[in-house]
Amino acid sequence: MKKAILTIAIAVMGLSAAFAQDTTKRMRRPMPKMTAEQRAERVTERMEKQLSLTADQKAKIYAIELDNAKKMEAWKSADQGDVKGKMKERKAEMDAQKAKVDAVLTADQKTKLDAFRAEAKEKGEKMRKGLGERGRKAKPPVVSDPPAQG
Numbered sequence: 001m002k003k004a005i006l007t008i009a010i011a012v013m014g015l016s017a018a019f020a021q022d023t024t025k026r027m028r029r030p031m032p033k034m035t036a037e038q039r040a041e042r043v044t045e046r047m048e049k050q051l052s053l054t055a056d057q058k059a060k061i062y063a064i065e066l067d068n069a070k071k072m073e074a075w076k077s078a079d080q081g082d083v084k085g086k087m088k089e090r091k092a093e094m095d096a097q098k099a100k101v102d103a104v105l106t107a108d109q110k111t112k113l114d115a116f117r118a119e120a121k122e123k124g125e126k127m128r129k130g131l132g133e134r135g136r137k138a139k140p141p142v143v144s145d146p147p148a149q150g
Contacts, residue, residue: 036069051109060104
């Protein structure tokens with residue numbers, strides 16, 4: 001009887017140790033390589049769904065987004081020497097692109113788009129806040145109660 005209990009206990013401990021150490025990492029699904037045209041088409045389609053664009057507005061926004069996507073490809077493939085200077089330049093280009101899109105939209109569409117932008121910004125900040133050092137999720141500190149002495 002003791003041998004059976006001992007065998008079962010060893011088996012349980014071995015299995016629990018085997019399952020506790022999962023060394024397989026989840027593979028991130030790679031982002032599909034899209035051309036500038038595909039990227040611009042995707043953004044335009046999303047905006048058309050969200051904002052109910054007219055055909056004229058859709059054509060104008062597609063042109064703006066295509067120009068933006070081409071600039072982004074050129075920026076990514078360029079030498080990354082002066083990163084801070086290039087980030088300021090890219091930020092200025094993004095602001096100009098937003099102004100061009102806003103010029104095409106009606107007042108109601110602008111308010112909807114501003115709401116979507118604010119929501120996306122909030123999600124991005126929440127995601128960045130959730131990441132700790134070196135891109136890992138921040139773990140709460142371990143708080144232990146030391147035993148009372150005396």
